[in-house]
Amino acid sequence: MGTDLQSVLITKEEIDAKLAELAAKIDAEYAGKDLLIVGVLKGAVMVMADLARALSTPVTMDWMAVSSYGAGTQSSGVVRILKDLDTDIKGKHVLIVEDIIDSGLTLSWLLSNLGSREPASLEVCTLLRKPEAAKVAIDVKWIGFDIPNEFVVGYGLDYAEKYRNLPFVGTLAPHVYGG
Template sequence: MDLESVRSEVERVIVSEADLQKRLQEIARTIESDYRDKDLLLIGVLKGAVMAMADLARYLNRHVEMDWMAVSSYGSGTKSSGVVRILKDLDKDITGRNVLIVEDIVDTGLTLDWMRTNLESRGAQSVEIFTVLRKP
């Protein structure tokens, strides 16, 4: 599917690219303040969070490490199965680290709740969540 085909299917834009980038810059300033003098690891939820995490990381005026997880609570359909599976685990040890999970969109919250609990059980010092959008 080409870009023009995708654009023709869009009824309306909820958040403009310019507004999204401005908000990501503001959030980056908040993250810098909240994690001043703290070790920070961004964990992106694959595959949806790739662009949001790349943009956010570029706006951070500090060193930050990144890692990725792929998890799923969906079976073959679009409705949550209620069971979370790890499809790709972290490469880095998170013991004692401050973790910020980066997600593109939250639907039921089941997956992120499971991820938070899972990462806390691995010894993360703190686990917070950033999402671009939340479904109503």
């Protein structure tokens, strides 16, 4: 595992099983509707790719890039749009796909930003959530795993842009980020 990782928190098999479970619920919810899934770059790339393939419902996909973490392990609270959606979401059923809800600041900002564009519906699916880290309350319809308040990497999640390609979610050894 190398010395930078402390432990494996969620295995690839656990992620696959959870995404299959979530996909079945999402299929049921959007049966007969046109669904646009919006991935939040870059962290949500893996979840989007695997969740989309687990869905039976035909979807269209779009991406938004926002960043609030920079190279650190704490949210700056300032959300910047690095890339906006390519499509107009007015009247569409939109599902935001996230890798993690930590402080909730990114998603809270995204929900009000996308909500103001008058979608037919707007929901959220996240692989991970840290309940103890929440700074704002957010209504999230689909959650994969609630995890402890520790900095995690892998499966899309980075520390200073590294570790995104790990197939599992792990915790980072404190010495890596000076903790």
